[in-house]
Amino acid sequence: MRAVVEQALREALAEPSLRLARLAAVGGGCVNHAARAETTAGAFFVKWNEEGPEDLFLREAEGLRALGAAGSELAVPRVHAALAPAAGRPAMIVMEYLPPGEGPADDEALGRGLAAVHRATAPAYGFPVPTYCGTTPQDNAWTGDWVDFFRERRLGAILRLVEEERGLPAADRRVYDRLLARLPSLLAHPATPSLNHGDLWSGNVVHTTRGPGLVDPACAYADREMELGIVTMFGGFSPRFWAAYEEAWPLPSDWRERNPVYQLYHVLNHQRLFGGHYGPQALAIARRYV
Secondary structure (H helix, E strand, C coil), rough: CHHHHHHHHHHHHHCCCCEEEEEEEEECCCCEEEEEEECCCCCEEEEEECCCCCHHHHHHHHHHHHHHHHCCEECCCCCEEEEEEECCCEEEEEEECEEEEECCCCCCHHHHHHHHHHHHHHCCCCCCCCCEEEEEEEECCCCCHHHHHHHHHHHHHHHHHHHHHHHCCCCHHHHHHHHHHHHHCCCCCCCCEEEEECCCCCHHHHEEEEEEECCCCCCEEECCHHHHHHHCCCCCCCCCHHHHHHHCCCCCCCHHHHHHHHHHHHHHHHHHHHHCCCHHHHHHHHHCCC
């Protein structure tokens, strides 16, 4: 891949004389290949995927740009280029390299920063382009009603993919259908189209010399509580993070009652991507509400 990455960097940076000195693999992801590229023009972060959707990184780039424009204090890498596959080159994205920070992570800054991201709003729910959560496509067509958006473009859509690709017993499908029908009463709280990172587990938060940063988005303007579905799914966010978020923008007192409904989308997405125990976990969540 060295020659391929070197040529992609030359094109992305309009530097025909650029030379790649070192390509160091970076771990942490489960979908794409990632590396730090040390070049004669500086260091860059590069990701590529030989098998994913052709527009995967084009959509990721749109999300990074939206997060960067949200006006928060969080570090968001600048996108130099997002490339669809071409002859001899996989889909690829070239980004600013964010050097790792030293010392303890600033969890308060992360909480304040996420609240600031959520303060960025839109007239409706959706996003200007489709996005991907992992490699799962997300239809972001603008919708005026939050329950409609979540039911049709998130929960209903991922259920269809799971049913098509993994199979879904008829009895399980009936449970999910009852849940879909109950969403208007379960999600009756006031909601605002807030900019969501969309896949905010701790692995997509980076500790940098500029403070906490966000990577690998699956953006949409959605109820901010939907963001908390993935935030709470695997843990990794400290009490200081939660206190800072609540100080910047207090959450409704009953948000945790709805939280598993939003977690369900991500559990089903993991069922689609990885199978395993995620199927029984998703069904158990649905049964709680029907």
